Amino acid sequence: MQRHTKMLRFGVALAAACALWGAPAASASERLVYVSVGETARAPIGWVEFCNDTPKECAGGPSAPRDVVLTPKAWKDLTRVNKWANDSISPVTDLDHWGVVEKWSYPDDGKGDCEDYVLLKRRTLIQAGWPREALLITVVRDKRGDGHAVLTVKTDKGDYILDNQEEQILLWSETGYRFVKRQSQSDPNVWVSLGDPRPAINTASAR
Numbered sequence: 112m113q114r115h116t117k118m119l120r121f122g123v124a125l126a127a128a129c130a131l132w133g134a135p136a137a138s139a140s141e142r143l144v145y146v147s148v149g150e151t152a153r154a155p156i157g158w159v160e161f162c163n164d165t166p167k168e169c170a171g172g173p174s175a176p177r178d179v180v181l182t183p184k185a186w187k188d189l190t191r192v193n194k195w196a197n198d199s200i201s202p203v204t205d206l207d208h209w210g211v212v213e214k215w216s217y218p219d220d221g222k223g224d225c226e227d228y229v230l231l232k233r234r235t236l237i238q239a240g241w242p243r244e245a246l247l248i249t250v251v252r253d254k255r256g257d258g259h260a261v262l263t264v265k266t267d268k269g270d271y272i273l274d275n276q277e278e279q280i281l282l283w284s285e286t287g288y289r290f291v292k293r294q295s296q297s298d299p300n301v302w303v304s305l306g307d308p309r310p311a312i313n314t315a316s317a318r
Contacts, residue, residue, distance in 0.1 A: 146305050
């Protein structure tokens with residue numbers, strides 16, 4: 112009887128774990144799994160100038176939002192791309208790199224700051240077949256209160272963050288950051304606020 116009870120408890124626990132992995136988050140925890148999206152916000156000047164310099168990278172119109180199904184293979188690929196980009200790029204501020212406070216660009220010379228890491232990860236994943244609508248450049252305030260850029264990956268398990276300041280891929284609510292704004296899923300040139308009423312600041316820190 113005691114063994115039967117233990118087996119029953121194990122079965123319940125296993126079923127709960129499988130449900131957590133295989134189904135969307137319950138509504139009670141949705142606020143922690145998915146960041147709250149607000150009104151339309153002004154696009155960062157770095158993104159605007161990046162689009163002016165490389166218009167083909169910002170081409171295309173509105174599209175239907177899409178989330179990635181976070182299978183074990185997808186998680187493995189995401190982890191690999193995040194680690195590869197973080198290990199491949201040497202951190203440097205835009206001021207030291209380009210002589211200006213803010214410049215978004217692909218770090219094809221092996222150097223860049225936070226938004227350049229984000230652009231590289233986003234491009235690499237899109238080239239690998241990931242939907243653009245699930246890969247959103249995001250402006251946050253880091254743990255020191257400085258402006259910082261990360262890549263939000265929209266999945267059926269929540270909003271996960273690829274970050275050059277953190278080796279692990281974390282759920283947005285586990286980062287310790289204040290989320291300011293990000294690209295809209297329906298249009299990369301439209302930005303939306305994320306519930307922080309304070310104005311965003313430059314994202315010029317290298318690391």
